Each structure stands twice: as C-alpha cells, then as structure tokens.
Amino acid sequence: MNSSLYQTLADRGFIHSVSNAPGLRAALDQPSVFYVGFDPTAPSLHTGHLIPLALAAHLAQAGHHPVLLAGGGTGLIGDPTDRSETRALLSAERVAANTQAVRRQVDRLFQNEQADVAIVDNAEWLTQLRYLDFLRDIGRYFSVNEILATETYRARLDSGQGLNFVEINYRLLQAYDFLHLFREHGCILQIGGSDQWANILAGVDLIRRIEGKEAFGLVTPLLTTSTGQKMGKTAAGALWLDPELTSPYDFFQYWINIEDASVERTLALLTPLPLHEVRALASLxxxxxRSAKERLAYEITARVHGADAANAARDGARALFGRDGGSTAAAPQTRVTPDKLAAGLRIVDLLLMSGLAGSRSAARRLIAQGGAYANDCRVDSPDTIFHADAFRNGELLLRSGKKRYHRILLGRE
RNA sequence: GGGUCGGUGGGUGAGUGGCUAAUACCACCAGACUGUAAAUCUGGCGCCUUCAAGGCUACGUAGGUUCGAAUCCUACCCGGCCCA
Structure with a gap:
C-alpha cells in the first residue's frame, strides 16, 4: 500500500481534522476496515453526504474495506448536531422504511464504484442493548460535563433551548457503534463530516478505554459555498441523490450552476479526476x-446516477442552453392528454402542473415579472391559452426565468 | 408538584386589541447586467380570484370575551428558568 494515500486525501481537501495524523498515516499502510454512518432522517441521502461518500470511495479504491452503516437504531433517537431545537422523533415505521431506502441507495452507489462493501444497520445491535448493562459498561466512561462542553450541546444550552435526555444519549450510541464495529469487524477508522467530530472522537476514546487500542477518526469539511452557506439547497428543498426525488437533469443543473470559486474544491472532493486535471480545469x-463546470456536473452525476443518466443530462443541457441542437429529452416533462388540449391549456395551469410555479398565484407573479416563457417566447398575459398549434413535434417547452425548463408532451404515458 | 417566562410565516426574529397577510434580516423566485458564474441594483415572496376591487386561511391546540384578537380570558399541549 502507499504512504501517499493520506497525502492525496489531504491534497484533495478531504481532511478537516484527524485524531492522530501520523498514526492514521501509518495504519493506512495496511488494508484496513473503516466505517461511515448515515442516519435515516429521510428516504434518501443528499448532497451533504457526498463528501464522506467520495472519501469512502477513495479509501476503497486504495484497497481498504468500507463498512457502511445505516443508522436504523440511532435514527430512533435523532442526532441533535446542528439542531437548534429538539427534533421531533420519527416514528419507528418511518425510521425502518428510511433505513431500508438508505441501505439500497448506498448499495447502489457503491456498485457504481465497484467497491466491495459491507452494509450494516446499527439497529441490529442497539436494539439488543439492556439498559442497566449499557449504563454500567458504557455509560461510566462518559463525562456529562464533557458532553455539555462540546459545541452542539453548549450552543443548545446557551441559547436557552432545551436538551432532551434522549439527545445526550446519541453520542454514547454512536461511540458504541464504533466500539462494536471495532470488535466485530476490526474497524479502526470512522469517517464523517466535520459536524461529526465530537461524536467520532467519543468512539475513539471509548475504544481506547475499553479495549486499550487505538482507533482513528477523520472528518471532512462540509460542502459550502464561498460565503459559507451549505451547498445543496434549491427551490425545491434539498438536492437528493434519489433520482425520484431530484431528477438527474436537475442534479446536473445544480452542479453546472455552481459558483466559479467552488469549482476547484468541488472537483477535487467530488469527482475521481486526478488532481492535475482538476487544477487544469479550474484554472481555465x-x-x-463553464466547460470545467460541465465536466464537474458530468462526473458527479455519473457517479451518483450512472453514465447513461449523466450523458442524457449533459445532452439535454447542451440542447437547451447551447446552440448545437440535440435532444431536450433529459429535461423534466409532464404529459397532457389530447382531450385536455382540445379545450385549450391556460399558461397558469401549465406552469402549475409543470411545477415551475408552486401555485396559481406564483404562476401569475412569474408572468407579471416577465419570467415565463413558452417555446422561448415570453408570455405576457396570464390569460394566454395554448392549443395544438403551439406544440412542435408534440412538445411545448416551458421555461421559468433563464434556467428552469419543463417540457409539456402530448399524449398519454 | 409549585412559581415564572415563552411558543409567530422555510430559518432567525419584531409585533402585545383595529393602521397587520403580519417590521427586519437570511434563504428563495423573477427582472437588469453577465458566462446557465460572482458581486451589484430592482421587484417579488400565504392561497383563491382575468390586473383592480374582493374573498378565504394563518401567529402551539381548543374554546371564550369583543363591532373587531397574533395581541385579552380559560383549559390543554410543548419548552426555558427558579424552587421541590
């Protein structure tokens, strides 16, 4: 194995903090088992998970063994990190369903990476715990003072917000996960986003205290814009990795629209391109x-949704934004039946059903502000009605603003 | 359990009987300028209604007082702090 793996990761910007850098560097000389956990707060992962996923892919590529943990157990508790107030507990059914969805998703993502992974669910062991045993065996190693001193909890207390007993336990459970995986899988490294730093260190400490062995923690930076905003927010909410929740086309569009200043960092973190290529692209x-952004969008989309989806998204984007024709097929679409068309389609309704506007009021506003287009012609009146003659090749191309397209297609599914 | 303070739109957070669909900031949307960039400027940002006029719903939940309530009262739910 190479001692330069650690350096490569550092050069690509993955390393925000490490528990023991020289120690980890040495440990990575041997094929090692590492883990990264995902809590099932939603039925899909989102952009925020991309950096740890990419890091895991790098490690796997270098011959290390990933254990991907779906937090079916910790999800029942809820991580208070970055939460300004107590999170409403998800129902057990929701957690179970989300956990299954997340398992399937990480499984698929790592098939794209062609990596050999183990997928586990911490409900497997956490639900077996007995309360008194846990308190005596694990709880004794945790200082409440120390927990309360960490950012997450202190911020909560300082702001006069509550801190539920359940939430304090989150840290113990995540630490216990690490211990469990250390024992059962020989896992010596946990990775995660920088917000997980304290939780990860708690696991490192627990392993040292109980097992007398050293394990490592490594956290990545969070994905932010140059002004420090979290990346991945869109009008529709989060940018999901599930194609049903965020289409590959929209996903692609998000990355091609990224600010210039983020191109290099994002290429290095989220694409597998070699660093010299990253630098060349970013210095255009x-x-x-823009061609660097297209490459960025392509690579990330291919990684998450596969090469076919990435090609389609790229072709669609070129057709809609470029001059060289091509198929717009990748753009989101809605179908309309001939009988509905016969009666005439009002622009307000079209904007609403396409999702380009969230309500009729919003559609009217959009029109009034001059942001509504049909077949690249501005629509001035909310009364505009479209008939069959507006369709070219069975397609009416709607646009909101400069960038958001939607195709209205004639015919049934 | 007792006392006390509080629960406002996606977020932070004003408002303490009519002038409030609700200040401000952030996020978001559109227009201008551009390179599907940033910065900047302008407008918008509950829903329904052909603009307008108007209507409906909304300030923890349910009732009540009042011509009129986010604002007052009662009960309940949730939370902070103090006491036990």
Missing part, C-alpha cells in the same frame, strides 16, 4: 470555466 480563464 473567464467564461471558459
């Missing part, structure tokens, strides 16, 4: 950097 002058 002026407007040419």
């Amino acid at each position: 002058p002026g407007a040419q950097i």
Whole structure:
C-alpha cells in the first residue's frame, strides 16, 4: 500500500481534522476496515453526504474495506448536531422504511464504484442493548460535563433551548457503534463530516478505554459555498441523490450552476479526476470555466446516477442552453392528454402542473415579472391559452426565468 | 408538584386589541447586467380570484370575551428558568 494515500486525501481537501495524523498515516499502510454512518432522517441521502461518500470511495479504491452503516437504531433517537431545537422523533415505521431506502441507495452507489462493501444497520445491535448493562459498561466512561462542553450541546444550552435526555444519549450510541464495529469487524477508522467530530472522537476514546487500542477518526469539511452557506439547497428543498426525488437533469443543473470559486474544491472532493486535471480545469480563464463546470456536473452525476443518466443530462443541457441542437429529452416533462388540449391549456395551469410555479398565484407573479416563457417566447398575459398549434413535434417547452425548463408532451404515458 | 417566562410565516426574529397577510434580516423566485458564474441594483415572496376591487386561511391546540384578537380570558399541549 502507499504512504501517499493520506497525502492525496489531504491534497484533495478531504481532511478537516484527524485524531492522530501520523498514526492514521501509518495504519493506512495496511488494508484496513473503516466505517461511515448515515442516519435515516429521510428516504434518501443528499448532497451533504457526498463528501464522506467520495472519501469512502477513495479509501476503497486504495484497497481498504468500507463498512457502511445505516443508522436504523440511532435514527430512533435523532442526532441533535446542528439542531437548534429538539427534533421531533420519527416514528419507528418511518425510521425502518428510511433505513431500508438508505441501505439500497448506498448499495447502489457503491456498485457504481465497484467497491466491495459491507452494509450494516446499527439497529441490529442497539436494539439488543439492556439498559442497566449499557449504563454500567458504557455509560461510566462518559463525562456529562464533557458532553455539555462540546459545541452542539453548549450552543443548545446557551441559547436557552432545551436538551432532551434522549439527545445526550446519541453520542454514547454512536461511540458504541464504533466500539462494536471495532470488535466485530476490526474497524479502526470512522469517517464523517466535520459536524461529526465530537461524536467520532467519543468512539475513539471509548475504544481506547475499553479495549486499550487505538482507533482513528477523520472528518471532512462540509460542502459550502464561498460565503459559507451549505451547498445543496434549491427551490425545491434539498438536492437528493434519489433520482425520484431530484431528477438527474436537475442534479446536473445544480452542479453546472455552481459558483466559479467552488469549482476547484468541488472537483477535487467530488469527482475521481486526478488532481492535475482538476487544477487544469479550474484554472481555465473567464467564461471558459463553464466547460470545467460541465465536466464537474458530468462526473458527479455519473457517479451518483450512472453514465447513461449523466450523458442524457449533459445532452439535454447542451440542447437547451447551447446552440448545437440535440435532444431536450433529459429535461423534466409532464404529459397532457389530447382531450385536455382540445379545450385549450391556460399558461397558469401549465406552469402549475409543470411545477415551475408552486401555485396559481406564483404562476401569475412569474408572468407579471416577465419570467415565463413558452417555446422561448415570453408570455405576457396570464390569460394566454395554448392549443395544438403551439406544440412542435408534440412538445411545448416551458421555461421559468433563464434556467428552469419543463417540457409539456402530448399524449398519454 | 409549585412559581415564572415563552411558543409567530422555510430559518432567525419584531409585533402585545383595529393602521397587520403580519417590521427586519437570511434563504428563495423573477427582472437588469453577465458566462446557465460572482458581486451589484430592482421587484417579488400565504392561497383563491382575468390586473383592480374582493374573498378565504394563518401567529402551539381548543374554546371564550369583543363591532373587531397574533395581541385579552380559560383549559390543554410543548419548552426555558427558579424552587421541590
């Protein structure tokens, strides 16, 4: 194995903090088992999970063994990190359903990476715990003072918000997960986003205290814009990795629209491109950097949704935004039946059913502000009605603003 | 259990009987300028209604007082702090 793996990760920007850098560097000389956990707060992962996923892919590529943990157990508790107030507990059914969805998703993502992974669910062991045993065996190693001193909890207390007993336990459970995986899988490293730093260190400490062995923690930076905003927010909410929740086309569009200043960092973190190529792309002058963004969008989309979806998204984007024709098929679409068309379709209704506007009021506003287009012609009146003659090749192309397209297609599914 | 303070739109957070669909900031949307960039400027940002006029719903939940309530009263739910 190579001692330069650690350096490569550092150069690509993955390392925000490490519990023991020289120690980890040495440990990575041997094929090692590491883990990363995902809590099932939703039925899909989102952009925020991409960096740890990419890091896991790098490690796997270098011959290490990933254990991907779906938090079916910790999800029942809820991680208070970054929460300004107590999170409403999800129902057990929801957690179970989300956990299954997340398992399937990480499984698929790592098939794309062609990596050999183990997928586990911490409900397997956490639900077996006995309360008194846990308190005596594990709880004794935790200082409440220390927990309360960490950012997450202190912020909560300082702001006068509550801190539920359940929430304090989250840290113990995550630490216990690490211990469990250390024992059962020989897992010596946990990775995660920087918000997980304290939780991960708690596991490292627990392993040292109970097993007398050293394990490592490594956290990545969070994905932010140059102004420190979390990336991945869109009008529709989070940018999901599930194609049903965020279409590959929209996913692609998100990345091609990224600010210039983030191109290099994002390429290094989220794509497998070699660093020299990343640097070359990011240093393209002026407007040419758009080709770097297209590459960025392509690579990330391919990684998450596969090459076919990435190709389709790219072709669609070129057709809609470029001059070289091509198929717009990748853009989101809605079908409309001939009988509905016969009666005429009002622009307000079209905007609503396409999702380009969230309500009729919003659609009217959009029109009033001059942001509504049909077949690249601005629509001035909310009364505009479209008939069959507006369709070219059975397609009416709607646009909101400069960038958001939607196709209205004639015919049934 | 007792006392006390509080629960406002996606977020932070004003408002303490009519002038409040609700200040401000953030996020978001659109227009201008551009390169599907950033910054900047402008407008918008509950829903329904052909603009307008109007209507409906909304300030923890359910009732009540009042011509009129986010604002007052009662009960309940949730939370902070103090006491036990």
